[in-house]
Amino acid sequence: MNSSAPEKRKDTRKLVIKLAGVAVGMFAFGFVVMPPLYDVICDITGLGGRGLEVAQGASVSLDSDREVKVIFDATVNSALDWDLHPNDPVAHVRLGEMSETSYLAFNDSSEAIAGQAIYTVTPPEASLYFVKTECFCFTRQSLAANESREMPVRFYIKPDLPEHIRELTLSYTFFQLDEPAGATVTGAAQAAQE
Amino acid sequence: MTTEHTHDTHDHAGAHASDHHDDHDHKPTGFMNRWLFTTNHKDIGTLYLVFSLIMFLIGGSMAMVIRAELFMPGLQLVEPDFFNQMTTMHALIMVFGAVMPAWVGFANWMIPLMVGAPDMALPRMNNWSFWILPFAFTMLLSTLFMDSGGPAAGWTLYPPLSLQTGQSFAFVVFAVHMMGVSSIMGSINVIATILNMRAPGMTLLRMPLFVWTWLITAFLLIAVMPVLAGAVTMLLTDHFFGTSFFNAAGGGDPVMFQHIFWFFGHPEVYIMILPAFGVVSEILPTFSRKPLFGYAAMVYATASIAFLSFIVWAHHMFSVGMPLSGELFFMYATMLIAVPTGVKVFNWVSTMWKGSMTFETPMLFAIGFVVLFTIGGLSGLMLAIASVDLQYHDTYFVVAHFHYVLVPGAVFALMAGTYYWLPKWTGNMYSEKWGKIHFWLSAISVNILFFPQHYLGLAGMPRRIPDYSTQFADFNMLSSIGGFIFGASQLIFVGVIIHCVYRSKVKATSRVWEGAKGLEWTVPSPAPYHTFDVPPPINAQTVAHADEYDH
Ligand code: HEM
Ligand SMILES: [Cu+2]
Numbered sequence: 001m002n003s004s005a006p007e008k009r010k011d012t013r014k015l016v017i018k019l020a021g022v023a024v025g026m027f028a029f030g031f032v033v034m035p036p037l038y039d040v041i042c043d044i045t046g047l048g049g050r051g052l053e054v055a056q057g058a059s060v061s062l063d064s065d066r067e068v069k070v071i072f073d074a075t076v077n078s079a080l081d082w083d084l085h086p087n088d089p090v091a092h093v094r095l096g097e098m099s100e101t102s103y104l105a106f107n108d109s110s111e112a113i114a115g116q117a118i119y120t121v122t123p124p125e126a127s128l129y130f131v132k133t134e135c136f137c138f139t140r141q142s143l144a145a146n147e148s149r150e151m152p153v154r155f156y157i158k159p160d161l162p163e164h165i166r167e168l169t170l171s172y173t174f175f176q177l178d179e180p181a182g183a184t185v186t187g188a189a190q191a192a193q194e
Numbered sequence: 195m196t197t198e199h200t201h202d203t204h205d206h207a208g209a210h211a212s213d214h215h216d217d218h219d220h221k222p223t224g225f226m227n228r229w230l231f232t233t234n235h236k237d238i239g240t241l242y243l244v245f246s247l248i249m250f251l252i253g254g255s256m257a258m259v260i261r262a263e264l265f266m267p268g269l270q271l272v273e274p275d276f277f278n279q280m281t282t283m284h285a286l287i288m289v290f291g292a293v294m295p296a297w298v299g300f301a302n303w304m305i306p307l308m309v310g311a312p313d314m315a316l317p318r319m320n321n322w323s324f325w326i327l328p329f330a331f332t333m334l335l336s337t338l339f340m341d342s343g344g345p346a347a348g349w350t351l352y353p354p355l356s357l358q359t360g361q362s363f364a365f366v367v368f369a370v371h372m373m374g375v376s377s378i379m380g381s382i383n384v385i386a387t388i389l390n391m392r393a394p395g396m397t398l399l400r401m402p403l404f405v406w407t408w409l410i411t412a413f414l415l416i417a418v419m420p421v422l423a424g425a426v427t428m429l430l431t432d433h434f435f436g437t438s439f440f441n442a443a444g445g446g447d448p449v450m451f452q453h454i455f456w457f458f459g460h461p462e463v464y465i466m467i468l469p470a471f472g473v474v475s476e477i478l479p480t481f482s483r484k485p486l487f488g489y490a491a492m493v494y495a496t497a498s499i500a501f502l503s504f505i506v507w508a509h510h511m512f513s514v515g516m517p518l519s520g521e522l523f524f525m526y527a528t529m530l531i532a533v534p535t536g537v538k539v540f541n542w543v544s545t546m547w548k549g550s551m552t553f554e555t556p557m558l559f560a561i562g563f564v565v566l567f568t569i570g571g572l573s574g575l576m577l578a579i580a581s582v583d584l585q586y587h588d589t590y591f592v593v594a595h596f597h598y599v600l601v602p603g604a605v606f607a608l609m610a611g612t613y614y615w616l617p618k619w620t621g622n623m624y625s626e627k628w629g630k631i632h633f634w635l636s637a638i639s640v641n642i643l644f645f646p647q648h649y650l651g652l653a654g655m656p657r658r659i660p661d662y663s664t665q666f667a668d669f670n671m672l673s674s675i676g677g678f679i680f681g682a683s684q685l686i687f688v689g690v691i692i693h694c695v696y697r698s699k700v701k702a703t704s705r706v707w708e709g710a711k712g713l714e715w716t717v718p719s720p721a722p723y724h725t726f727d728v729p730p731p732i733n734a735q736t737v738a739h740a741d742e743y744d745h
Binding site: 012025038116123 | 391427
């Protein structure tokens with residue numbers, strides 16, 4: 001407190017540098033650290049309902065006879081001129097058992113359009129127990145004008161699904177893909193492809 | 195002379211201080227030198243205060259448009275999209291243009307006077323942090339005149355809606371960046387001043403509460419303004435450069451925006467209210483003629499509120515689909531904030547208890563603050579109950595809640611502080627009669643304006659809509675009438691200030707208020723251009739409140 005003027009100015013400069021450092025650090029936290037961290041947290045906890053596992057024709061253990069209700073939901077982003085419906089809105093599936101269902105997509109427009117489906121599972125923690133072996137969301141889908149297509153989904157639910165979950169919703173939203181054919185998709189869609 | 199003031203003021207603390215002993219009141223001459231290039235904390239404080247008053251009037255006019263449209267059901271005056279631009283702009287202007295700069299203005303004027311420092315620690319940066327603001331808000335306001343219109347997705351800028359704003363969105367984002375830079379520079383300055391420039395003997399626990407609350411606010415600002423900058427930058431790249439931070443189609447997640455935004459947003463509401471706590475804690479003891487009850491408890495309560503404000507953000511997001519454990523955590527953490535807040539309210543009431551109270555205008559506003567802010571705190575507690583928030587969320591109940599804490603809360607405290615220190619700033623007494631008229635009109639109309647909104651919300655009226663079902667008609671009309679009276683009353687405020695500055699014949703003494711304590715009252719009124727070139731003595735007579743001097 002009783003320090004001389006130049007000393008005081010030096011203290012101030014040090015403090016300013018530290019505080020500016022905090023500000024820059026917080027910007028980096030928000031802009032650089034947060035988005036990947038968010039994905040990691042979502043993957044670990046299932047928050048966001050995107051923690052599904054993708055497996056290839058996995059072998060399934062049938063040591064549970066618990067049944068859960070699975071609701072299939074479909075939405076189309078307003079920018080995409082398609083219709084999308086689950087063929088069976090509800091299914092009762094036994095844990096561990098491979099199930100199959102399908103959606104029907106229809107291109108209302110008079111031109112060919114490519115779309116990409118993004119999925120979520122609710123409640124989010126249930127997504128950690130949801131395994132897909134085949135899904136139209138793994139790749140982009142192209143529909144010619146007025147074309148309709150049956151799109152299958154094959155999945156099973158791991159037998160160690162927590163007891164309190166008795167009902168799950170698998171929801172798809174189709175978005176229009178502007179990219180030319182063959183372009184890569186990012187994020188969840190890419191993860192799903194891997 | 196002029197150049198010396200504008201370029202060398204950073205030396206005031208040291209080498210040049212002695213040069214100024216005999217020319218205390220020498221101000222730079224010429225408009226540009228005095229205001230554009232100024233590095234004097236009092237001038238910059240004045241600039242901030244005038245700027246925020248102008249913004250308060252602009253934001254207020256937008257509120258009048260909103261209340262006029264909502265006067266009756268149906269669409270009468272404005273297009274729905276313009277209505278949404280009004281709600282969005284009103285909030286952005288009031289939060290970033292009115293309340294925050296007003297507090298920085300108070301900080302500039304009062305902190306050096308209260309801790310016995312000759313100026314802020316970084317006078318030139320101080321000039322910068324102010325002069326960025328007019329540019330930021332010109333940019334923001336100019337979007338209203340662009341083809342694609344102003345932002346209309348709400349001040350929270352949630353994607354994907356906010357990403358549908360047209361090209362003008364870039365202006366909004368850059369304006370927010372500039373406000374952020376200004377706030378961060380201002381905060382660094384406040385912290386450096388408080389930590390390095392106090393007069394010898396002014397220990398931390400002898401500082402006035404206003405200084406304490408601002409110190410803590412400045413740390414909050416440095417921690418969260420950059421996070422907001424990051425969030426809007428991501429919006430910018432999503433909008434213009436094809437990234438997919440928040441775009442589900444590209445693998446992003448719009449909910450992540452809400453997390454980042456509210457990690458900023460909740461501390462932000464405390465940024466607006468903590469300095470208010472400080473001002474009220476200065477005023478109540480003065481007019482109760484009693485020391486502040488529980489000074490140290492007030493400091494610790496402020497610090498705990500600031501800390502807790504970082505772990506409650508998701509109470510704004512109860513309806514996004516969080517796991518049960520998340521809902522519970524954020525619910526209890528939020529309710530925990532009521533404890534230190536309760537400590538504060540208890541201490542304010544205890545300060546007044548058995549005091550020899552008088553009710554000058556600053557005191558009226560301060561008491562109005564204590565009562566009405568508490569109502570806002572209570573509706574906050576209701577909203578904190580996760581299970582019922584699903585019903586209240588995005589209704590007028592939320593609108594009523596945050597307007598109670600912000601208008602008769604933060605804004606009343608700003609007015610209380612203005613009346614309290616106006617004689618110190620101008621050297622003249624304001625008109626007590628008109629001050630009181632301003633208070634009573636404001637206090638009554640603010641309740642007519644916002645209380646009915648609780649009922650509207652409970653009955654299910656959503657926020658941010660230009661039209662509504664006829665069942666909501668009566669309460670909306672009442673609310674609009676209250677709004678018009680409140681709006682008109684603020685013109686009295688402007689009148690009182692102008693009268694005080696230019697016309698008032700009643701000179702203020704240095705102490706101004708009989709019961710006032712603290713360093714700022716030891717200098718003449720108006721406060722000379724340069725004060726405390728020599729550090730003042732710190733003792734029981736000059737310290738505003740400190741537990742050690744209370745017995
Ligand atoms: C006891 C203290 C408080 C509690 C428990 C509390 C709680 C809450 C909750 C739960 C919400 C979210 C409601 C919803 O969207 O459904 C909310 C909204 C809000 N609160 Fe508070 N609050 C408190 C104090 C404050 C203070 C002091 C301020 C500002 C000075 C404030 C400003 C706001 C604002 C601006 C919003 C709405 C943000 C928006 O959605 O636009 N609150 N509060
Ligand atoms: Cu909050």
